[in-house]
Amino acid sequence: MATLHLTCGIQGAGKTTLARRLERRYGALRLTADEWLHDLDYPATGAALDAYRDAVERVQWRTARRVLELGCDVVLDWGLWTRAERDRYRREARAVGAQVVLCVLDPPEDELRRRLARRNADPPAGTFAISDAELARARRFFQRPTPDELARYDPREPSG
DSSP: OOEEEEEETTTTSHHHHHHHHHHHHHTOOEEEEHHHHHHTOOOOOOHHHHHHHHHHHHHHHHHHHHHHHOOOOOEEEEEEEEHHHHHHHHHHHTTOEEEEEEEEOOOHHHHHHHHHHHHHHHHTTOOOOOOOHHHHHHHHHOOOOOOOOOTTTSSSSSSO
8 A cells, every 4th residue: 555655744854854754665666846947947936935835845745645546655845834734644644544643843943953054055956045034934834743643644663
C-alpha cells in the first residue's frame, strides 16, 4: 500500500531534511515546491512568490495522486500550516487507497532563528531566504495539530 508522508511545520523547522530522509528510506517521490520554483527561475519573493507556489503545488498534487494510485510512496514537503490543508490531502490520498502519515516538526523559536540565520547567510540550492517578518507571519498562521487531528493519521512507521 502506498503512503503519503506530509511534512508539517514552518520555515526552518527541518521539513526538507526529513523529506529527503523519507525519500531515501521508502524510495518515495519527494515533491518540494521551493525546488521547482527555483528550477523555473521565478523572480518573485514574499507574497508574490506565493502566487506561483500555489500553481506549482497544484501540479505537484496531481502528480502525487497519480503516483499514489500506482502504489508508490510520496513525500509532500510543503509545510501544510493549516488543518484544512492537511485534512484535504489526507482525505484525497485515502480516496485513492493510500495510508497517510503526518510528520510534525515544531522546534523552539530560538532554534528556528538559529537555523534560518545560518541558511539565510548561505542559502542552499532550492531554498529562499526567510526574513524575520516572514517568520513572524508563519508563526501567526501555523495551526499546530491537535491530539484529535493527529489521531486521524496512520502511524509514523507504516506497516507493510
